Amino acid sequence: MIIPFLALALAAQTPATGATKPSDPIATDWRAIPDDELLVMTLHGGGRVVIRLAPRYAPVHVANIRKLAQAHWWDGETVYRAQDNYVVQWGDVTEKKALPADVVAKPPAEYDWAASDAVDRLTRRDPYAARAGFSADGWQIVGNGARSWLPHCYGMVGVARDLAPSTGSGGDLYTVIGHAPRHLDRNIALVGRVIDGMENLSTLPRGKGDLGFYQDPARRLPIESVRLASDLPAAQRPHYQYRATDNPRFAAYIHERENRQPPFFTVPAGGADICNVPDPVRRAPDEAGAD
Amino acid sequence: MIIPFLALALAAQTPATGATKPSDPIATDWRAIPDDELLVMTLHGGGRVVIRLAPRYAPVHVANIRKLAQAHWWDGETVYRAQDNYVVQWGDVTEKKALPADVVAKPPAEYDWAASDAVDRLTRRDPYAARAGFSADGWQIVGNGARSWLPHCYGMVGVARDLAPSTGSGGDLYTVIGHAPRHLDRNIALVGRVIDGMENLSTLPRGKGDLGFYQDPARRLPIESVRLASDLPAAQRPHYQYRATDNPRFAAYIHERENRQPPFFTVPAGGADICNVPDPVRRAPDEAGAD
Numbered sequence: 253m254i255i256p257f258l259a260l261a262l263a264a265q266t267p268a269t270g271a272t273k274p275s276d277p278i279a280t281d282w283r284a285i286p287d288d289e290l291l292v293m294t295l296h297g298g299g300r301v302v303i304r305l306a307p308r309y310a311p312v313h314v315a316n317i318r319k320l321a322q323a324h325w326w327d328g329e330t331v332y333r334a335q336d337n338y339v340v341q342w343g344d345v346t347e348k349k350a351l352p353a354d355v356v357a358k359p360p361a362e363y364d365w366a367a368s369d370a371v372d373r374l375t376r377r378d379p380y381a382a383r384a385g386f387s388a389d390g391w392q393i394v395g396n397g398a399r400s401w402l403p404h405c406y407g408m409v410g411v412a413r414d415l416a417p418s419t420g421s422g423g424d425l426y427t428v429i430g431h432a433p434r435h436l437d438r439n440i441a442l443v444g445r446v447i448d449g450m451e452n453l454s455t456l457p458r459g460k461g462d463l464g465f466y467q468d469p470a471r472r473l474p475i476e477s478v479r480l481a482s483d484l485p486a487a488q489r490p491h492y493q494y495r496a497t498d499n500p501r502f503a504a505y506i507h508e509r510e511n512r513q514p515p516f517f518t519v520p521a522g523g524a525d526i527c528n529v530p531d532p533v534r535r536a537p538d539e540a541g542a543d
Numbered sequence: 544m545i546i547p548f549l550a551l552a553l554a555a556q557t558p559a560t561g562a563t564k565p566s567d568p569i570a571t572d573w574r575a576i577p578d579d580e581l582l583v584m585t586l587h588g589g590g591r592v593v594i595r596l597a598p599r600y601a602p603v604h605v606a607n608i609r610k611l612a613q614a615h616w617w618d619g620e621t622v623y624r625a626q627d628n629y630v631v632q633w634g635d636v637t638e639k640k641a642l643p644a645d646v647v648a649k650p651p652a653e654y655d656w657a658a659s660d661a662v663d664r665l666t667r668r669d670p671y672a673a674r675a676g677f678s679a680d681g682w683q684i685v686g687n688g689a690r691s692w693l694p695h696c697y698g699m700v701g702v703a704r705d706l707a708p709s710t711g712s713g714g715d716l717y718t719v720i721g722h723a724p725r726h727l728d729r730n731i732a733l734v735g736r737v738i739d740g741m742e743n744l745s746t747l748p749r750g751k752g753d754l755g756f757y758q759d760p761a762r763r764l765p766i767e768s769v770r771l772a773s774d775l776p777a778a779q780r781p782h783y784q785y786r787a788t789d790n791p792r793f794a795a796y797i798h799e800r801e802n803r804q805p806p807f808f809t810v811p812a813g814g815a816d817i818c819n820v821p822d823p824v825r826r827a828p829d830e831a832g833a834d
Contacts, residue, residue: 336742337697363810379667379816406628406722415806430745431697431722431818435803438810451627451749454721458742512726515706519654519729525670525816527722 275504282493290481296474299452303409305444309402310362313411313441316355316422321478323352330472334456335464337430341412343423361419362441364401371395375510376523380434390494390531402442405432405527409444429454432527447492447533491536566795573784581772587765590743594700596735600693601653604702604732607646607713612769614643621763626755628721631744632703634714652710653732655692662686666801667814671725681785681822693733696723696818700735720745723818738783738824782827
């Protein structure tokens with residue numbers, strides 16, 4: 253078959269029977285993502301997008317998002333922007349819908365935080381930050397020694413905002429559908445990452461208006477509902493697991509990503525940028541084929 | 544309007560009347576791309592994709608591609624693979640279609656070249672290469688001092704191949720639709736860049752099979768034709784221009800991309816990776832609205 257250039261990556265997920273590699277995770281490397289850190293968006297037509305929230309890094313924005321979901325605030329709103337190689341964005345395109353009373357209208361600028369984490373796991377320097385690595389629970393993190401922040405990798409979810417000093421309420425969100433727009437790092441609150449159903453956003457027709465807004469309102473894709481998994485009936489609640497990073501198996505995984513091997517590759521890069529080393533996330537194994 | 548976070552980029556393209564910035568191109572910075580370096584692919588349904596070829600960097604592969612286009616080899620073939628955050632690929636999915644007699648079946652590995660260009664234009668080191676910059680005619684180029692190569696940025700077009708030492712004939716091609724898979728640099732021949740109609744590939748439904756291949760052949764998107772612009776009737780021939788890089792205005796453009804400014808940005812990155820500094824390409828001005 254022509255171009256199996258992901259064959260090695262697939263092989264990493266499905267080792268030959270009995271074989272183990274230093275980068276293979278063990279069972280306890282897979283850890284549950286809490287139900288109240290999963291945001292489940294159902295789109296018109298049935299497409300489902302699941303977002304892992306990052307409450308530790310943007311607590312006020314994520315608290316807002318939880319309240320908006322619990323108020324069913326997004327139900328009936330739309331995905332209204334799709335800009336090629338940039339972002340897809342959703343929420344209230346009119347900017348007139350009232351926020352629930354307990355939502356903080358002007359959150360603090362949760363764009364970075366005082367570095368307490370020792371982030372230094374990749375071999376090569378990142379062009380945007382002196383340090384790049386991972387939290388123990390699988391978030392890609394970069395920093396300069398004094399401050400740390402989340403990088404705008406593919407699938408990351410951020411809070412749309414107006415000109416500074418606006419920080420956005422969380423009512424309008426976007427996800428990255430192209431090359432990482434890292435210039436947005438430290439300038440916008442990142443609140444999560446799409447961990448399932450990304451193709452339901454990344455394949456949307458691109459908008460013809462400025463910045464990829466749909467000029468024709470009929471092109472907007474209605475949102476049926478957005479819920480925290482913890483607010484769904486138990487039978488409808490999906491479960492996901494991240495891969496723990498604080499172990500030698502994950503270090504071996506990084507090394508593999510930085511040094512691709514034969515039979516396909518002949519020149520290993522010797523390094524990788526942080527967005528090319530995503531933490532693996534999977535559906536809980538007992539839910540395979542559940543949907 | 545919420546999130547004008549590309550407002551600055553748009554402003555760079557459309558300065559206020561009478562205003563000039565150091566990064567504004569002058570008329571002679573726009574240079575014609577030769578007609579025989581433009582590959583025009585028309586898809587079922589009418590979508591058109593235009594690729595700028597890179598004959599200087601992969602001469603044998605590009606010569607093959609020109610011969611395949613002139614033999615109408617792709618007409619009736621398909622786009623048969625779409626893998627999210629990776630590539631869309633097209634050509635002969637059966638791998639059985641005979642190549643025209645004058646096509647080189649096993650080209651040399653045109654993956655990099657002995658560095659004669661002084662590539663060193665970006666402020667920060669690239670994680671994959673010690674040097675990163677541009678050819679005078681707008682190609683993003685990276686290198687290590689001894690060798691130079693094209694980076695796998697969004698929209699770049701490469702030659703699908705089997706396991707090494709296969710180098711691929713050029714009959715099967717792919718383009719990058721997600722975060723730059725730079726680990727492929729120096730391991731595959733890059734032969735061009737999609738400069739128009741990218742959304743006709745990037746929005747295709749993702750394949751459900753391994754590596755994003757369409758499991759159901761009915762999902763494949765037929766290719767109506769692939770032609771060199773130089774082989775099209777003059778009235779149907781589109782013209783494009785790249786922006787010359789060997790001038791202070793382009794240096795100012797790089798500086799702008801590396802240091803985004805207020806009123807939207809409050810923390811400029813101070814650098815950028817090469818894939819976030821694309822050379823601007825435009826349709827020839829007298830063809831605006833031609834299609």
